[in-house]
Amino acid sequence: MANRSPQRRKPTILSKDWGSTAVRASLYPRHQGALLREIWNQHPNPWYDERYQEGGFCPYLYLNDDGDGVYLGERIDLNRVATPSKPFFAEVPMTNNEFVKAALSGPRAKTMWERIDTGLKKIIETVFRQVVRDCNETTKGGPFYIDEIALAYPTYWTEVERKKYERLVREVLSTFEDECLRQVRPQIVFHEECLAAANNLFSTITQSDAVMAPLPTNRPYW
Numbered sequence: 001m002a003n004r005s006p007q008r009r010k011p012t013i014l015s016k017d018w019g020s021t022a023v024r025a026s027l028y029p030r031h032q033g034a035l036l037r038e039i040w041n042q043h044p045n046p047w048y049d050e051r052y053q054e055g056g057f058c059p060y061l062y063l064n065d066d067g068d069g070v071y072l073g074e075r076i077d078l079n080r081v082a083t084p085s086k087p088f089f090a091e092v093p094m095t096n097n098e099f100v101k102a103a104l105s106g107p108r109a110k111t112m113w114e115r116i117d118t119g120l121k122k123i124i125e126t127v128f129r130q131v132v133r134d135c136n137e138t139t140k141g142g143p144f145y146i147d148e149i150a151l152a153y154p155t156y157w158t159e160v161e162r163k164k165y166e167r168l169v170r171e172v173l174s175t176f177e178d179e180c181l182r183q184v185r186p187q188i189v190f191h192e193e194c195l196a197a198a199n200n201l202f203s204t205i206t207q208s209d210a211v212m213a214p215l216p217t218n219r220p221y222w
């Protein structure tokens with residue numbers, strides 16, 4: 001009779017980099033001889049820099065009105081202003097969206113912050129859904145469970161921004177029941193981001209050409 005017992009999972013570190021034009025993630029399996037596994041968004045819609053956005057997750061929020069939602073993933077709503085999400089980890093975010101600036105300094109501030117936090121958590125949830133799929137693959141050394149989450153942050157962030165980031169990640173984690181995220185309570189650590197390191201980190205042998213290829217001269221602009 002065939003052995004139907006589940007394959008034993010291996011521990012891995014999840015690394016996450018929340019950039020201005022893309023959110024990226026990778027798995028670092030802990031077993032000897034393992035290779036870095038990039039969390040690859042299969043259907044990206046590049047916004048600005050295709051070399052960096054390719055394979056990443058869209059980080060833009062729609063905050064001007066309800067529309068179809070605060071976070072649309074890879075869909076683009078041409079009737080609303082897409083706003084980069086990274087500044088909203090700060091207590092006083094730097095944003096060029098005048099509507100959001102006014103809302104955050106007026107009587108609607110509480111409602112706007114709730115909307116922003118909802119969007120940030122939806123981005124994290126979108127990334128984790130792909131992480132779960134990758135961790136459950138039995139090829140390339142899997143399946144895995146995550147015992148540590150390494151979050152990259154810019155050098156100018158304070159403890160305030162890091163605490164908010166960790167809180168949002170923990171809140172999203174609590175909604176997942178998959179074994180790769182529930183086998184242990186992952187430790188969350190922070191490391192300073194570095195653009196050069198990020199470019200090396202997210203370029204694999206098979207995907208480096210797609211990530212770092214020259215920009216086409218006839219590419220559309222939004």
